[in-house]
Amino acid sequence: MLLAFALSPLLVVAIGALLLMLAEAFSKVRTGLALGTVVVFFAGLALSASVWLYGLESIPGLEVLAPWLIIDRFSMFMNAVLCLGGGLAALLAGGYLPEHKIERGEFYSLLLFATLGAMMLSASGDFLTLFIGLETMSIGAYAMTAFRRTSARSAEGALKYFLLGSFAAAIMLYGFALLYGATGHTDLAGVGAGVKSGEHAPMVLIAMVLVLAGLVFKVSAVPFHMWTPDAYEGAPTPATTFMAVAVKSGAFAMLLRVMLTCFGDARSMSWSSGWPPVLAWIAVLTMTVANLIAGRQESVKRMLAYSSIAHAGYLLVGVVATMKNPAQGSASVLFYLLTYTVSTAGAFGALILCGRFGAEAVSYEDLAGIGRRHPAAALPFSLFLISLAGFPPTAGFFGKWFVFRAAMEGGFTWLTIIAFLNSVLGAYYYLRVLVFMYMREPAAGAPIATPMRSGYVNFALILSAFLVVVLGVSPSLSLDVAVKAAAAFGGGAG
């Protein structure tokens, strides 16, 4: 019974998805599906919190699930973050899909199952469950990207995402196969022990490169980022929100777990012969390239896509910081994921709110003057952009602060300086939206954007604005939770 309680966040999302799908198929009433999805996600969130408070140490029998699923504080934290991200995406879908007349029940099922995949991914302790979770998450995301079937953009983005994503998954699978060949294990802990023993060194090295390529693709870091802007732009905005928030969080959970468990030995984590320098250079490239390209975009949605790539770079800085202190580095990544989730979901939500059927707000020009005409839409947008740029007193500031501090204390001063310069560069394009919203007027004859009305989107914005402010004013509670969640990796560097 307690075992079912420990698994309840996963179970509630899975059962909720099935029940809602049946309800949609057999009932004539088409409303309430979004509400049901939101309720399921927040039930998952509440259950993760209650399992956390109950204490996983006092639940016997968790080793039955090992090595397939590892139910620890790390996976509970990720469950909560993923349910929050999925819930915000479902709220946005509840407003966006009916407004743009593409509401079909499949979207909510896909959202729920894809989130379930991400939750499996963050809890998996074996390559088999890891791959199943990864594919469940990715296939859901591919289908959501292609959801607006008649739009050429949507089809293009989805096809690119699907093909490149399949190749990345195949490359990663090849790496898993080599690791199995080298160590004789598919569970992460067994692979870690095999890697530590130092046998079959070239095979492990090649496998590590292949696995790393797949992981870095999933977090959309440069040079594996080419699919991101097209997929983010073509997808319906709630699906974009989901990809930016939940898929990225799931991928980072996988990255942390695989790197710290399989390649957590002293040799693989050293600067001279391990993965940290590779990830450090990928982080530098990701931040710089994404910020430079983001500044040149004319579409706000595309700018937010590049901004999500840049944030993957900052997160990778936190992953590199695990080299010296695994617990502190992963805690900073987890906290950053939380702040990034609420800020990004809010920013996409505000962008949704600024458009309506047939006149979706996409470019900077579309947003011109909206701050004067509709301050209720522009104000939350400004808050989320300020948070993404990392100004105090918002959540984004503390997210960046803890990642940079972890990097500084890990001895990566040069990396911290580059990341800091990049966040200054990033402020340019976030503030440019504010300039357009408050200081420009739409060009004569241009269509004037009017915001849509939707209780769902309003609620999503209020919720994420609340969290952005709370995390920005008093981050200590959630940081404490993140530190406890990351304690699972405390003894990683042997």
Add this chain to the structure above:
Amino acid sequence: MNLGQAYFWICAALAVIGAVAAVAAKNPIRGAMGLLLMILSVAGLFLALHAQFLAAIQLIVYAGAIVVLFLFVIMLIGPAASTPPDKRGLPSRIVGAGIFALSGIGAMVLLVRSALAAAAAAPDAGTAPPLPPSDFGGIDTLGRVLFTHGLVPFELSSALLMVAIIGAVAVARGKQSDPTVAAKTAEPSKTRAKEIAS
């Protein structure tokens, strides 16, 4: 070379030939046939590894279902399936293929060298691998593992199949229920439904 080794080398060579043909063939039907050859030879390799069930599944699912599906699609699309040669971005494509081939060959050389070094270090290890138990690879052993040790991933994979089905439905149904397109297509289908009903 004994009979088992000869069998392995024949199957392996046919698999490589089939794989190359699948990628290199200009005619898509020939490509599909190359794929079929590759799948059959891999099934042969599985047989040699005492994995009879895997070999049978390989034949039924890949050779029986997937290649036939490919052939259906190729025949539906017709001769238009062969695209005209595309010269755009040729230099970067050559460079990309070169880097990929070089790193692949480099990785293979590293692997083979380390395997040879390991064999030289321990000459008797690995010459006679232990024979698997007689029920290895059979359907009942596999079923037992699937429902005891591997129950968790087995259940989780149902979520994967579910999301794939829903995704396929969502993408396929998208065309009919789009408001901009539905206005044109919905009318005839409605009248047809009425005709059928009457």
